[in-house]
Amino acid sequence: MPHTYEYPRAALTVDCVVFGFDEAELKVLLIQRGLAPFKGKWALPGGFVRVDETLDEAARRELAEETGLQNVFLEQLYTFGSVDRDPRERVVSVAYYSLVKLAEHPAAGASDASDAGWFPVATPPKLAFDHADILETAVQRLRGKVRYEPIGFELLPAKFTLSQLQHLYEAVLQGELDKRNFRKKFLATGLLVPLKEQLRTGANRPAQLFKFDTKKYQALKKRGFSFDI
Amino acid sequence: MPHTYEYPRAALTVDCVVFGFDEAELKVLLIQRGLAPFKGKWALPGGFVRVDETLDEAARRELAEETGLQNVFLEQLYTFGSVDRDPRERVVSVAYYSLVKLAEHPAAGASDASDAGWFPVATPPKLAFDHADILETAVQRLRGKVRYEPIGFELLPAKFTLSQLQHLYEAVLQGELDKRNFRKKFLATGLLVPLKEQLRTGANRPAQLFKFDTKKYQALKKRGFSFDI
DNA sequence: TTGACTTCGTGTTCATAATACACTTACAGT
């Protein structure tokens, strides 16, 4: 059933940059395109926005369809509207970025996409369309955001050690951090709850496990809370 | 000449939040709608994106057509995609915000819009569509941005006094700032160039005029420059 | 069981930046 308009219209899509962290480096979830254009190339998960769904809904739907991910942190990033970013026709894409706990989502492929996989953000494969630009924009946004909002917890398991948290920050911010200062500052926020468990990882002293105090953070945020790592 | 597609498509628009500063408070430029829906209501300048122009180009074009503004600071804000934000049909709008020197643009109305005017950001009139949401989002963005990038200079005349600059920051951040500390910090950045002129404003001591050192700022920004007022 | 190895965990000092705070100066008008 065709649809007709007085003026030509751009197609509208959403694309999602899904970040994960694997204890050592920051990764991004890509899918291999099953259809032309760029068939066989790696790309960000995404697809067309339906007229009866919001942009957020479209992003969540595509994420679920193409990667199986649900109930994840998802936030609008930027809208990309170069005239020639899609070789077929004019396509404007609203990009989102998402943070997921990598351990819980090893790399499930799904229907639309022939395959999916995690790639290092630092050395991604060649990407379809302008997805390299989108990825770069998302990385910059993540770097900015992680400094004043504790979104890093979305990337870690529910129980984590201070070393894991520090390694995450070092991966995102690309630099070494002083262990004592890092722990001091983070513990001072009062957002880390020490658990009665420890994590044994081999021939060394076991590490204290913590969880993130989400409720306390929500309360602090409402009062206008500043955070700076 | 009609255009037909296999699936229904949303219309795509841009809307611009244009900020100005009049020595006392922050203002926003609105136009009175000449056409339904919301005919006669105040709204943000904006309009439909053409298929052969980028989003930035569309924003600049609409700004020029509806307000006469050209060569202004303009940056993408957020994309609004609620299903019912336009009563006619599905319309997705990419919002931009702009900073202009109010003195140079007293309030020129133009073709599409029956009238244009500056309104206090704190007490705007009832706005068409979801433009109140867009305005609110833009104000929050401006507040965030002004703290770590010296974008305030886009709102001031080329020559300004430190008091004017401080009043601008006070208006944006909604709070009083200490005069000595403010001057100390800002002068310490080295981004203010004292001129050989003074500004006489009445029965009091004249104020030193400054200009902003754009080139020095660009250079500092490239090197990764942090700024915090 | 002892020694080697690895990661965890902890305090203090110093330098820098943020804050609080009050009076004099220059001008216009009467």
Added chain:
DNA sequence: ACTGTAAGTGTATTATGAACACGAAGTCAA
């Protein structure tokens, strides 16, 4: 020359960020 108004200026205190080294707890192998 007196008054009113906004501009301009310095110091002392406090809080924050940065630098820095070693003992503790565990595993493994000789």
